[in-house]
Amino acid sequence: MNAPPAVRAAGRxxxxxxxPWPHVLLAWPTVALTVLFVVPLGIIAALGFFRRxxxxxxxxxxxxxxxxxxxxxxxxxxLSVSVVLALAATLVTLLLAVPFTFLLSRRPRxxxxxxxxxxxxxxxxxxxxxxxxxxxxxxxxxxxxxxxxALGLMDAPVSWSPGLWAVLLAYVFVALPxxxxxxxxxxxxxxxxxxxxxxxxxxxxxxxxxxxxxxxVRRAVAATGALVFIFVLGAYVIxxxxxxxxxxxxxxxxxxxxxxxxxxxxxxxxxIVLLIxxxxxxxxxxxxxxxxxxxxxxxxxxxxxxxx
Amino acid sequence: MGPAPASAAAAVAAGATTASPGTSAPRPDLVIQGLGKxxxxxVALDAVDLRVPGGSLVCFVGPSGCGKTTLLxxxxxxxTPDAGQLLLGGRDLTRVPVHRRDVGMVFxxxxxxxxxxxxxxxxxxxxxxxxxxxxxxxxxxxxxxLVRLPDVASKRIAExxxxxxxxxxxxxxxxxxPALFLLDEPLSALDAKLREGMQLxxxxxxxxxxxxxxxxxxxxxxxxxxxxxxxxxxxxRVQQVGxxxxxxxxxxxxxVASFVGRNNLLPARVxxxxxxxxxxxxxxxxxxxxxxxxGTDVTVAARPxxxxxxxxxxxxxxLRGTITMVRDLGRTVETRVRVLDQELVVSGRGGFxxxxxxxxxxxxxxxxxxxx
Numbered sequence: 001m002n003a004p005p006a007v008r009a010a011g012r013x014x015x016x017x018x019x020p021w022p023h024v025l026l027a028w029p030t031v032a033l034t035v036l037f038v039v040p041l042g043i044i045a046a047l048g049f050f051r052r053x054x055x056x057x058x059x060x061x062x063x064x065x066x067x068x069x070x071x072x073x074x075x076x077x078x079l080s081v082s083v084v085l086a087l088a089a090t091l092v093t094l095l096l097a098v099p100f101t102f103l104l105s106r107r108p109r110x111x112x113x114x115x116x117x118x119x120x121x122x123x124x125x126x127x128x129x130x131x132x133x134x135x136x137x138x139x140x141x142x143x144x145x146x147x148x149x150a151l152g153l154m155d156a157p158v159s160w161s162p163g164l165w166a167v168l169l170a171y172v173f174v175a176l177p178x179x180x181x182x183x184x185x186x187x188x189x190x191x192x193x194x195x196x197x198x199x200x201x202x203x204x205x206x207x208x209x210x211x212x213x214x215x216x217v218r219r220a221v222a223a224t225g226a227l228v229f230i231f232v233l234g235a236y237v238i239x240x241x242x243x244x245x246x247x248x249x250x251x252x253x254x255x256x257x258x259x260x261x262x263x264x265x266x267x268x269x270x271x272i273v274l275l276i277x278x279x280x281x282x283x284x285x286x287x288x289x290x291x292x293x294x295x296x297x298x299x300x301x302x303x304x305x306x307x308x
Numbered sequence: 309m310g311p312a313p314a315s316a317a318a319a320v321a322a323g324a325t326t327a328s329p330g331t332s333a334p335r336p337d338l339v340i341q342g343l344g345k346x347x348x349x350x351v352a353l354d355a356v357d358l359r360v361p362g363g364s365l366v367c368f369v370g371p372s373g374c375g376k377t378t379l380l381x382x383x384x385x386x387x388t389p390d391a392g393q394l395l396l397g398g399r400d401l402t403r404v405p406v407h408r409r410d411v412g413m414v415f416x417x418x419x420x421x422x423x424x425x426x427x428x429x430x431x432x433x434x435x436x437x438x439x440x441x442x443x444x445x446x447x448x449x450x451x452x453x454l455v456r457l458p459d460v461a462s463k464r465i466a467e468x469x470x471x472x473x474x475x476x477x478x479x480x481x482x483x484x485x486p487a488l489f490l491l492d493e494p495l496s497a498l499d500a501k502l503r504e505g506m507q508l509x510x511x512x513x514x515x516x517x518x519x520x521x522x523x524x525x526x527x528x529x530x531x532x533x534x535x536x537x538x539x540x541x542x543x544x545r546v547q548q549v550g551x552x553x554x555x556x557x558x559x560x561x562x563x564v565a566s567f568v569g570r571n572n573l574l575p576a577r578v579x580x581x582x583x584x585x586x587x588x589x590x591x592x593x594x595x596x597x598x599x600x601x602x603g604t605d606v607t608v609a610a611r612p613x614x615x616x617x618x619x620x621x622x623x624x625x626x627l628r629g630t631i632t633m634v635r636d637l638g639r640t641v642e643t644r645v646r647v648l649d650q651e652l653v654v655s656g657r658g659g660f661x662x663x664x665x666x667x668x669x670x671x672x673x674x675x676x677x678x679x680x
Contacts, residue, residue, distance in 0.1 A: 196386050197419035199406040201433030201484065208407075211436075215423045 041275075048269030058265050066269040075253070075270065079277060082249035086233040087281075089171035093228050096172065097179035098221060102213060104180075105187035116184070119177045127174055131241040134170045135161050138242070166242040171235065175228045182227055186220035222289015226282035233278045250274045335362030335520050336397025338383070338488065343392035345378055352378040354544045356392070360537070365514045365521045367531035370541035371567065377416075377492055379541070380524045384490050385409040396487060412481030412519075414491040418473055420465045426452070426476050427461035433484045451479035455513065471502050478510070482517060489514070489521040495530065507533050528568045532556065540564050558597060562678050565609040572615070572652045575680065576608045584608055584677060586670065587648050591625035594673035605680045612655040614674030617643060618667040619660075626667040627652075631660050 048070075051061035069075065104115055125133075137143050138161035145157040160166055190213065198208030214221070236251035243252075250270055258267035338360040345353040353375045360366050368376040381387040383394065385406030394401040401409060421429050427448040428435075434444035445461070452458055455475035460468060468476065474494065481489060494510070495503045511534050514521045525531050531538050532552040540547045540555060540563075547567075548560040559565035566573060576584040576591075578600050583592050586608060593599050600606055618626065629647035636642075641658035644651050645668055652668055660666060 191417050191419060193415040193417045193419035194421065196406070197413065197415055197421075198432070198436075199386070200384060200409075200411050200413040200490075201480070202407050202436045203432075204405075204407050207436060211432075212421055212423075216421075 044268045045272050047265055048272055050265045050268075052263055052265050057262065066265040067273070069266055070269040070273045075250070075273075078248070078250050078253055079273065081247070082233060082251070082274070083277065083281065085167065085171070085239070085247065085249060086229050086278075089168055089175060089232045090225050090229045090285075092168065092172050093175040093179050093232075094221060094225055097176055097183055097224070098217075101180050101183040101187045102209070105184065105190065106192060112188075119180050122177045123181070125174070127235055128237050130170055130174050131237045134166060134173070135241050138166050138169075161242050162244045162247070164243070164247055167239050167247045170238045170242050171232045174235070174238070175232055178231060179224050179228050182224040183217070183220055186217050190216060218289050218291070219286075222286050225289065226285040229285060230278055230282050233274070335518065336399075336487070337362045338520060338522075339395040340379075340383075341393050341395070343379070343382065343389050343394070345375075345382060345387060345389050345391075351544050353382070353389070356546055358539060358546060358549065360520060360522060362397075362520050363518050364536040365511065365523070365534060366537045366539060367535035368522065368524045368539045368541055369528050369531040369568075370526065370547075372526055374541045375544040376524045376526075376539075376541045380490055380492055380522060383488065383522065384411050384413050410484070410487045412484060412486035412489050414474075414477045414481050414494045416493045416496065418477040418497075420473060420477055420480070422465050424465075425461065426457075426463050426465065426468070429465065429476060430480045430483050432480065437484075447483060448479075451483055452476075454482070454516070455479045456509075470498055471506065474498065474506060475509075478513065482513075482519065485517075486519065489517075489519040491521070491523045493524055493526065495525070496527075503530075504533075510534060532568070538568075540568060542567060558676060559609060559678065562607055562609075565607075565676065565678055570612050570653060571609040572612065572650075573678075574608050574610070574650065574652075576606050576677070578602050578604045578606055578677065584675065586625075587627055589625050589627055589670070591670045591675055592672040593675055593677060597676060599677050600679075606677045607680050609676045609678055610652075610670060610674055612642070612653045613640075614671055615652065615654040616656065616669040616671065617645070617654055617660055618669055619664075621667050622669045624672070625670040627670065628665070628667055631662050631664045631666055634658060634660060634662055 047058070048066050049062050049064070050058045050066075051063050052058050052066070104112055107115075138159070140157050140159035143157065143160065145154055145160070148154040149157050194212050194216070195205070195208045198212045199205070203211060233249070234251060236249070236255050239247050239249045240252045240255070243249075251274070254267045254270045254274070257263040257270065338358075340356055340358040340360075343353055343356040344351075356375075356379060368379060370376045378387060382389050385401070385404060389402065392402075421432065424432065427445050430448035430451050431439075431444035434447060435441075439447075449458075449461055452461055455478055457472055457475050457479070460472065460476070465473065465476070474497075477494070478491075481491075491510075495506050498506060507530060510523075523531075523534065528540075532555075535552055537549065538552050538555045539549050542563045548555055548564045550558075555564065555568055559568060559571070562573060565571045574586050576586040579585045579590060580602060581599060582595060583590055584599075584606060585591070591608070616622075621628075627647045629645040629652065631643055632646050632651060633644040634641065636658060637655075640655045643654045643656075643658070643660060645654060645666060646652075647668060654668060
């Protein structure tokens, strides 16, 4: 504020030295987020307050019925089921992806490539394909159980779908490659000598992994957990195709309200509630991973026997 | 601050593990027999036999890719050999997993745990063994005193300088009073000055704790400066084992002669039980060194500091040549002389200029005959 105008001008010139192009290019994410995310989100949030017209569409109004219904006992119960299912899927995915990625990252580079290519390739399977593929594989008429019967491992073919386990299986199946790719950079940067050093100090492999590797990758694991959680919580083809009504999650009901029942305001308010809940849980997961929540104090204790 | 007595250090660790061995107890020898290792089609180690005397400091030295790190990792239990065995005081270690092997290791990257404090790093092994927190932190402090870093216990690794990290890594490796103290290129990340200081420090530390120590280095000068015993490795096998001076004075073969220090290698032929002929000149050999049978083609090795330059033909064996380059290195003058089709390096006093015709005297006892 006290700087002479010439100095301020010079500072401005230095910042503007590259011309307008950097600003134009850097503006792109802002524009994209605004146009493709903030505006539609605002519309949906507003839509939740509109009034539904029976046998019609909706009219602009300000009513709270839709949000009230989105938070009624039925939908809250569906919301808890959705969250618990997504958390379970996240947990199982992490339990598989973390050791897998750790072991993968310790292989020689050249040996890692085929695995990474396969993981990447499996990402190209959409949720829809995965859901329908598993519904076939788990069916009684043409599923895996027929193979097991042919091999003499089972007496008669059974149907494993729809059901809770089918939903969880498909969730984990679509989330696993995502989790591996999200964890891989951190694990591949981890000094391979760290777990070895733990070994030389008497730590068995699992102990070394828990006491040295996990603390160093916990942020990446938490971030991956949040990513998987949001991804799974948003899936609706899997629970709809592979689940019974008991496993129908909020996204299934949003689809149902929006497409089958033409109740767009309720669908919109459900979507907003889901968004808030899933964001809050994702943030909590990341904070737990970073060790910032629940708040802990780490006392640096004075060392005994140090009179100096 | 008084130095922490090693016996006390050993006793604390012993309290955590087994009965006190004390530092006066003889350390067992490490015996390596017929050790072999392949990585796919690549031979990393080929039939290595070696005895590391208990309580000594041994350096594995060799060019990169010679197998020295692989050998160290096998001793640590981080790699499994394909052939041969590893005995420590008669106990077969070959199949013992790393975490039950009783080794302390300083890794090339140091591998200090960034999420733990200095004291927690050093006390990690004690924590794994279930030693109480108070006791293990006391032990950590004792080791920090030993490596002369008394005031960093509660610091994070990231807050330490390179030299300090080095010492912390050593302290951590010694915390359990291991049977073997292994160091993989421990000083390679330090600058030249710090490196020399740490060589001395490491040597002193090893003398004080008396633990059998193996250091891998690619730097032969470092090996010469620290070791009781130097193991020269090349081509995935042990080329020579001996005290530093013996390795320097009596290289076993061309590889050792050219890898350890500098050497002029000249083709020659044995013409008598105590003489060779080099470029038509008869040169006496040292009497205490073995000379192959008369008529054998050999290579003779001559250290630059053992050659002398003369303006006139000296008495005794000498080769005539022309000076191609003179470099004054301060402590010594390095002169390059073209003799026939070869360039010899002579180090000593100067007094000659490029283009001078000189005689290079081959002193008795200064030549070593090697298989051609």
